[in-house]
Amino acid sequence: MKKVELIGISKSYDRQKDVISNIDVRIEPGEFFVLVGPSGCGKSTMLRMIAGLEEITGGTLKIGEQTANRLPPSRRDLSMVFQNYALYPHLSVEDNITFGLDVKKVPKAERKKRAQDTAEMLGLTDYMKRKPRELSGGQRQRVALARAIVSEAPICLMDEPLSNLDAKLRGHMRSEIRRIQRQLGITMIYVTHDQVEAMTMGDRIMILHEGKIQQIGSPIEIYNHPANPFVATFIGSPPMNLAQAEADPGTSSVILPGGEPIRLPEGAFEGIGKGPVTVGIRPEFLMPAQGTSEHPVFRAEVTNVEVLGHETVFSFLAGTEEWTAKWNGQWQIQPGDRIPIALDEESICLFDAKSGTLMKKPAARQLSVPAEGAAT
Amino acid sequence: MSTIHSRPDEFIATEHKPGVWERSRRARTAILYLLPSIILFSVFVFYPMFRTIYLSFFLTDQAGDAAVFVGLDNYKYLLDSPAFLNSAKATLLFVLYTVPAGILLSLFLALLANEKLRGIGFFRTIYSSTMGVSVAASSVVWLFMFHPSIGMFNRFLALFDFPQIQWLLDPQWALVSVAISTIWMNTGFSFLILLGGLQNIDEHLYESARIDGAGYFYRLRRITLPMLSPTLFFIITISLINAFQTFGQIDILTKGGPAQSTNLIVYSIYREAFVNYQFGTASAQAVFLFLCILVATILQFRFGERRVHYQ
Numbered sequence: 001m002k003k004v005e006l007i008g009i010s011k012s013y014d015r016q017k018d019v020i021s022n023i024d025v026r027i028e029p030g031e032f033f034v035l036v037g038p039s040g041c042g043k044s045t046m047l048r049m050i051a052g053l054e055e056i057t058g059g060t061l062k063i064g065e066q067t068a069n070r071l072p073p074s075r076r077d078l079s080m081v082f083q084n085y086a087l088y089p090h091l092s093v094e095d096n097i098t099f100g101l102d103v104k105k106v107p108k109a110e111r112k113k114r115a116q117d118t119a120e121m122l123g124l125t126d127y128m129k130r131k132p133r134e135l136s137g138g139q140r141q142r143v144a145l146a147r148a149i150v151s152e153a154p155i156c157l158m159d160e161p162l163s164n165l166d167a168k169l170r171g172h173m174r175s176e177i178r179r180i181q182r183q184l185g186i187t188m189i190y191v192t193h194d195q196v197e198a199m200t201m202g203d204r205i206m207i208l209h210e211g212k213i214q215q216i217g218s219p220i221e222i223y224n225h226p227a228n229p230f231v232a233t234f235i236g237s238p239p240m241n242l243a244q245a246e247a248d249p250g251t252s253s254v255i256l257p258g259g260e261p262i263r264l265p266e267g268a269f270e271g272i273g274k275g276p277v278t279v280g281i282r283p284e285f286l287m288p289a290q291g292t293s294e295h296p297v298f299r300a301e302v303t304n305v306e307v308l309g310h311e312t313v314f315s316f317l318a319g320t321e322e323w324t325a326k327w328n329g330q331w332q333i334q335p336g337d338r339i340p341i342a343l344d345e346e347s348i349c350l351f352d353a354k355s356g357t358l359m360k361k362p363a364a365r366q367l368s369v370p371a372e373g374a375a376t
Numbered sequence: 377m378s379t380i381h382s383r384p385d386e387f388i389a390t391e392h393k394p395g396v397w398e399r400s401r402r403a404r405t406a407i408l409y410l411l412p413s414i415i416l417f418s419v420f421v422f423y424p425m426f427r428t429i430y431l432s433f434f435l436t437d438q439a440g441d442a443a444v445f446v447g448l449d450n451y452k453y454l455l456d457s458p459a460f461l462n463s464a465k466a467t468l469l470f471v472l473y474t475v476p477a478g479i480l481l482s483l484f485l486a487l488l489a490n491e492k493l494r495g496i497g498f499f500r501t502i503y504s505s506t507m508g509v510s511v512a513a514s515s516v517v518w519l520f521m522f523h524p525s526i527g528m529f530n531r532f533l534a535l536f537d538f539p540q541i542q543w544l545l546d547p548q549w550a551l552v553s554v555a556i557s558t559i560w561m562n563t564g565f566s567f568l569i570l571l572g573g574l575q576n577i578d579e580h581l582y583e584s585a586r587i588d589g590a591g592y593f594y595r596l597r598r599i600t601l602p603m604l605s606p607t608l609f610f611i612i613t614i615s616l617i618n619a620f621q622t623f624g625q626i627d628i629l630t631k632g633g634p635a636q637s638t639n640l641i642v643y644s645i646y647r648e649a650f651v652n653y654q655f656g657t658a659s660a661q662a663v664f665l666f667l668c669i670l671v672a673t674i675l676q677f678r679f680g681e682r683r684v685h686y687q
Contacts, residue, residue, distance in 0.1 A: 051583075074586065079587065080584065088598075090605075099588060099590075103588045104589060
């Protein structure tokens with residue numbers, strides 16, 4: 001298992017504007033590292049630079065202990081799964097899986113055995129003689145996966161491998177890929193635009209936007225403490241609610257554009273002066289106002305309601321912004337209703353209005369169940 | 377009971393039965409759409425074809441009308457005629473000279489032009505440019521290049537003190553010379569088709585192979601050629617048919633000479649019909665050529681298509 005280290009990596013086409021600038025990250029051996037960002041943020045380009053399919057125009061790439069900037073793709077000790085799978089349409093599943101081994105002149109008996117083992121791991125043994133066009137989308141995806149696994153490369157790169165699958169299969173393959181990665185202990189670099197994939201699969205996530213790192217951290221860390229409003233709205237569904245507001249440390253409150261002040265707990269304004277800020281709060285911290293007196297309550301007009309069975313998501317007007325709230329259970333709310341909504345003031349984040357940096361973290365919300373029999 | 381029995385009869389009686397005119401509505405619409413091509417094909421393909429087959433069983437008068445029915449005598453005469461056998465042999469040699477060499481050359485150029493390099497568009501234009509030159513015009517250019525005293529090739533040979541070659545006048549060289557010019561003329565079309573086929577191959581296949589460490593020739597053998605096989609199959613078929621039907625360059629470069637060495641079948645048909653006014657034997661030759669091309673194409677489909685990987 002090998003580490004991958006990017007030191008000041010940047011990329012530009014024709015020496016014009018950088019599409020990727022100054023990426024510094026160290027991906028640990030055996031780590032599941034997810035690169036996530038909206039389309040066009042440069043995440044695929046970055047993956048292709050690590051693979052050696054795209055030239056690195058600045059900085060140093062280290063794979064293991066070796067500088068890899070100029071190494072050809074085949075000598076970087078990695079495998080790659082492409083978004084469209086890149087299966088060879090004229091070869092059978094078995095030949096597709098063993099293609100790389102054939103290139104490396106692995107003896108025929110070993111080739112066959114490794115292909116068999118991999119096929120078994122992915123449930124492909126019945127399809128070995130078929131051509132890719134005779135397979136379903138999910139099966140093709142597995143063949144692409146098998147091709148990466150069979151090479152036994154210590155590093156595996158995946159470029160949006162699940163984006164061509166339907167929702168149900170995607171959920172299944174998510175856990176499957178994670179399981180295989182744990183089982184083999186390979187270092188995984190996984191590109192996706194889907195924040196759910198990023199949250200559920202990654203040991204650590206890097207969020208990219210316009211070629212720049214927005215934040216690197218564990219999924220929960222990023223969810224709880226987003227570094228800036230972009231991350232806050234990109235991770236989490238529905239996204240974090242944001243509004244421009246006025247901070248008033250004197251009264252320890254922020255004033256929303258509607259003129260409504262929200263009192264924040266003591267010490268929330270440490271290091272924050274009077275002036276404009278961006279207020280952020282996650283939809284689940286806008287709660288039903290029934291029977292709770294400890295949180296500030298405000299009334300707002302509901303604009304849209306989605307009842308999802310186990311939860312109800314609705315949007316309402318908070319001053320000039322449209323916010324969303326997420327309540328557990330099935331709530332009978334109609335668009336146009338004015339309803340009371342409680343706001344968990346401890347979970348509010350404040351961002352600098354200009355630079356966007358996080359100034360006040362929300363309170364920690366992690367829960368734990370003491371393990372049975374554990375002496376705690 | 378009787379009421380139950382009578383019901384179906386009533387239904388049949390009241391059911392509206394469409395007439396032939398109404399039922400053929402869809403067919404008539406289809407024919408209407410096909411009409412323009414049916415008319416064109418009838419005038420320029422079907423009528424001449426059947427007329428040719430018909431005439432091949434007759435001796436004709438000067439105007440080309442059927443005069444005496446002779447059955448298969450025209451064919452018998454052809455198979456005994458050393459001139460026709462010579463034509464057939466020359467045609468076969470010509471096909472062998474032009475098709476494999478022409479396709480290999482076009483494939484080579486297409487592989488070169490498929491690389492992503494700065495200014496590759498220039499080379500793509502140059503390589504495909506022969507498609508835009510008519511057979512007549514390029515034949516005239518080649519006529520000058522083959523010229524024994526002022527031609528480029530002999531000048532070139534003279535530079536290195538090689539003996540001069542009578543390109544179009546030496547029976548041993550004439551067919552080769554015509555073949556060379558034909559390969560040049562066909563390169564543009566084949567190149568363009570093959571390049572199109574190459575560009576259709578998913579770039580990710582090569583990237584995946586590069587990560588596996590496959591070298592250029594390994595990728596060529598295991599990805600490019602199999603993926604290109606439908607295009608190759610198409611271009612081989614078309615080239616084969618074209619080579620069998622060569623006429624223009626023969627007429628301009630050699631007129632079938634010297635000593636009948638370049639008298640390919642189509643040229644021989646032309647001479648027989650419009651110089652010697654022997655429409656009967658000319659038609660028989662045409663039918664013979666048609667059968668040859670038909671058999672060659674069927675064989676190609678039977679044995680060649682097995683190796684083709686359609687997507």
